[in-house]
Amino acid sequence: MQGEQLTVESVSSARLVTEAHVMPEKEPLCSDPLGPLDFLRLLPHEAASSDRLGWVGLQAAHCRAAPAFELELPALTHHRLLLFSRPPEELDLRYEGVKRHRPPHAGSVSLLPAGCPAWVRSSGCKDELHIFLEPGLVERVAAEEFGLDQGLTVPPLDGLDLPQLRAAMSEVDAELTARGAGGQLVAESLANVLAVHLIRRVSAPRQPARRRDGTLPRARLRAVVEYIEEHLEAGPTLEEMAAVARLSPNYFVGQFKRATGLPPHQYVIVRRVERSKELLQAGADLSLAEVAAHAGFSDQSQFSHHFKRLIGVTPGQFRTRVRTDKTA
Numbered sequence: 001m002q003g004e005q006l007t008v009e010s011v012s013s014a015r016l017v018t019e020a021h022v023m024p025e026k027e028p029l030c031s032d033p034l035g036p037l038d039f040l041r042l043l044p045h046e047a048a049s050s051d052r053l054g055w056v057g058l059q060a061a062h063c064r065a066a067p068a069f070e071l072e073l074p075a076l077t078h079h080r081l082l083l084f085s086r087p088p089e090e091l092d093l094r095y096e097g098v099k100r101h102r103p104p105h106a107g108s109v110s111l112l113p114a115g116c117p118a119w120v121r122s123s124g125c126k127d128e129l130h131i132f133l134e135p136g137l138v139e140r141v142a143a144e145e146f147g148l149d150q151g152l153t154v155p156p157l158d159g160l161d162l163p164q165l166r167a168a169m170s171e172v173d174a175e176l177t178a179r180g181a182g183g184q185l186v187a188e189s190l191a192n193v194l195a196v197h198l199i200r201r202v203s204a205p206r207q208p209a210r211r212r213d214g215t216l217p218r219a220r221l222r223a224v225v226e227y228i229e230e231h232l233e234a235g236p237t238l239e240e241m242a243a244v245a246r247l248s249p250n251y252f253v254g255q256f257k258r259a260t261g262l263p264p265h266q267y268v269i270v271r272r273v274e275r276s277k278e279l280l281q282a283g284a285d286l287s288l289a290e291v292a293a294h295a296g297f298s299d300q301s302q303f304s305h306h307f308k309r310l311i312g313v314t315p316g317q318f319r320t321r322v323r324t325d326k327t328a
Helices: 008-013 036-043 135-147 161-176 184-202 216-230 238-247 249-260 262-282 287-294 300-311 317-326
Strands: 046-047 059-067 069-072 079-086 092-096 098-100 108-112 116-124 124-135 158-162
Touching: 036 046, 036 059, 036 069, 036 124, 046 161, 059 161, 059 184, 069 300, 079 184, 098 158, 108 161, 124 135, 124 161, 124 184, 124 262, 135 184, 135 249, 161 184, 184 238, 184 249, 184 262, 216 249, 216 262, 238 249, 238 262, 249 262, 262 287, 262 300, 262 317, 287 300, 287 317, 300 317
Parallel strands: none
Antiparallel strands: 046 059, 059 124, 069 116, 079 108, 079 124, 092 098, 092 116, 108 158
């Protein structure tokens, strides 16, 4: 993350209280913004995060814990969406015009805009999903999909019932639980979906600037498919495929799905599985890890997961079957 520095001293200086302890309320601190991963290190409990998943456009962390604490949170470089799957038993929260003195309802969503410090005091068991969206991504989607070329001011949200945004956040949580099994392309797609739902919520009601319903023209679809095949091992990104189709990423996703029956990230996974099948059937002297790499999977675990899901057997079982058939 750019501009992120965190020392042991800065962590230890954070105002934490590890037992329920009433203290005078403090105004949020003003300091240099922190990136998502450094922010998570300030929290007094463990969080399963996307730290090592290589995601683009967003980061995420799922926190399940019960320590009591009080903390002055520095401003963040990213917008922070918070899904309260199970709110804490007690919660005091203050940031940019928001003053909350009781926990929100389960399933509610809050938003802390980038650059906004906060103060929080919490105690009791909780289950929270934190999602960090890059402001640059949100601004790009606002300009390309909604015609908001003059920029977008993202206001704070506090404990709202937002079903569409909650559903998209839950998809991120599922991908986090699967340890990024869908790869970077899935994360990139989900980041765009979250940005769309967020902009629809915080911007004045209006139609997107350009409406391009329908299916990709055959020539553009062929160009995208060829690009995917040529870059399958390296991993085509959503923006790259959309650029080949000469569309913005969100319009491209819809048109590609109507043309192929699959969203781009699922199509790429199917093609990677098919390529791995071809390598296994060819009888090349490659380990399963090498097959995974040549097909574009980030690791053998991801390869095995998707291969068994689509083919019904593990890669090793498939290879054994192929060898048995050839010797029969």
